[in-house]
Amino acid sequence: MQHPDDRAAPDGPGGHERPAGSGEPASESVGAAPQRAAQTSAENPWPLRRLSENLKAHIERAPATWVEGQLIEVKAHRGNVYMTMRDLEDDVSLPVNAWRNVAAGLSPGVQPGARVVAQVKPNFWLKGGRLSMTVNAMRPVGVGDLLARVEMLRRALDEEGLLDPARKQPVPVLPGCIGLVTGRDSDAKKDVLRNTRLRWPAAAFEVREVAVQGPDAPRQVVEALAELDALAHVDVIVIARGGGALEEVVLPFSDERLVRAVAAAQTPVVSAIGHEADRPVLDDVADLRASTPTDAAKRIVPDAAQESAGLADARLRLAAAVERRVRQEADGIAQLRSRPVMLAPHRMVEERADELAAWVERSRRGLGHRLEREADAVDSLLARVRSLSPQQTLDRGYAVVRQGAEVVRDAEQVGPEDELDVLVAHGRIAATVTGTTTPPPSKETP
Template sequence: MEDTTPQDDAVQHAGGAAGEPAEPGPVTASETSPERPWPLHRLSENLKLHIERAPATWIEGQLIEFKNNRGNVYMTMRDLDQEVSLPLAAWRNVAAGIDPTVQQGSRVVARVKPNFWLKAGRLSMNVLEMKPVGLGDLLARVELLRRSLAEEGLTSPARKRPLPVLPGVIGLITGRDSDAMKDVLRNTHLRWPAAVFEVREVAVQGTDAPRQVAAALAELDADPTVEVIVIARGGGALEEVVLPFSDEALVRAVAAAGTPVVSAIGHEADRPVLDDVADLRASTPTDAAKRIVPDAAQEALGLAHARERMAAAVERRVRGEAEALAALRSRPVLAHPHVMVDARAEDLGRWRERARVSLGHRLARESDAVAALRARVRALSPQQTLDRGYAVVQHAGRVVRRADEVSPGSHLDILVAAGRLEADVTDTHTPTDPEDA
């Protein structure tokens, strides 16, 4: 043996544990060799001393074997969740105090202490006490788990997901060839004949049921085509229906599933914890079939009624519009539309005549005003002045207004009514009296 396990440290000091002198040879396990081995009894004695130092321990499991041999009881206990078994022995003095209801298949708790039998080198567990786990104890554990999950929010209605209206593939986890499976398949196909199922047949009672159901759930949840998963089991004894489906590992797996889960366990009165964490609780497997798919006959009837209502609504609308159109057509303006046109034509003729007369009068008045203005403008025109015999005298491009503005010899340009004259100044006369000018 190599000096690598915790047992070796205990074995190193086991030689003198009983107060006897150590035998010749290696004192510790690490000192042994092919040339200096321990006797077999030495190892067995050291193992016995080491193992029997372990304290007594309470364990829980299910008895899969229970044999009474002349007062001594030999049993095999299996773990409730894993494939692990352990042999137990209750000697006569302890076996006499075990509850008479304890038998093969019972769920029990036991206080055990390990024992190593030297002669055969066999490890066994001696039972010091054993008690059956009653239904009341199990149900109390279920309620405790239910409260714990509620505190975590795993049973809250807010986290429950709605089921698809018409799932493409339905996952079904149920017992092998069970009535629950037949009920779900039959009633679902009666309601929706095209429904497609992916069935997983597993154990639905016993200690292995939670593990098998959880494994099937994980497999279906990983399938992207499965849109809803139904876990179904028929009725039975309370401990067969409630306990397996109140397993903590199973209900947590359901809560963590990405696919909506429907719980259809037992009957209406049965209430495993699975019902609380599932997205939908069905009272029975038959009820689950009614919840996961619509009724094709009812849907067809509903479509027929909807079609009738739509047809009636269209007819009412067409009838109403026809009546409104008839009412419009019966009005005088539509019955004899030319009357309105004739009246408006007469009005238009009168307005045109009034406009023509009014425009003629206005044009005449404005023509007279223009003629008067023209006469006034002409009277003020320089040409009129020239026509009366006046002339405009210019010198060097400037109009001459006074005689002293020019001098004899200056060249003048004279504008008359018709034409121009040129002249030279021979003499100028400037009046001394402004009135003479």
């Protein structure tokens, strides 16, 4: 932006118009004008000059500040340099001016596209009511400074544990779908796709093309990573970029927002940035580091030809093992059949049959003898029982005389004409008492 009046441009940042005194508005007669902005009204307003003077005093009290950004526009006019700086991460830009005394000392590296740090101070042009940022000092950020910042970030992440190998997720042996974040129509994209499908023709991809260099690259990579991480069918995500200048390869992929997004991803992430010598922080945070995009293709899918050859070799070894086992078992069976017991297996049965027959015969003889002895014992007991039975007594000629239900044991129990029932060995006799005889009493032995 060109200064509103080049003829009045001062030699330095302190040469602009300033209000008298210690930054308060000039003490001209203002009548009954309010002292504070909050006290103004439609009936009692401030003069425009007073507002401008107060703004100038307030703005120019701000201290000089060091800021970092990328130069997107640089124009020189009459010894002054008018530039536009852009934020390294967000879409925010700011015009800055370097007056002649400062512009003369600017480094040759201060040119469009350069990453710079500058000390700026706000300045308000009273007559035109315009705000500008005056550059007191500016220098490009060297690669060494940037790499030092990268190492500081690496150490900080290591202290947080984000570089710990224990937290890394395993990459699936055969992913169903591969997410690929890479440059638009880049060689890295072609390398990954071609070499992956050469190894595994059925490989499926979800490709997101983004900027892989420049200040907007980290943001675009983070957005693509988040989009792929949200897809359930994506099993692994590859972030790939080909080789290039150190600041183009290492710096964008050492951005803190990007590496923290990779650390927080639920899907395993493979870093395939640049060449073997390139080492962005992304390599340390990712779940797997590939030295190149081509190496990433080798690391994420198996080689179908090698797997087929391995299967064929496994089949051969399995067939040989089965054949060897069959031969061993056949030899074992042959040895078993050569044993005597297997040559005449009926001999054992016959021997046991003879033994069984002998035991059966012995059992029969023993049982017969025992039955004979028990039969004799039964006959003896039967004879004894019979000898003691009343029938035997009757058979010897005795009789049982009853009078009614009572057995007559004494002649005095009956009298003449009593009816008696006489039980003999074979039958009964009905009798009538005609007389009784009582034997004399026996003499007792003294």
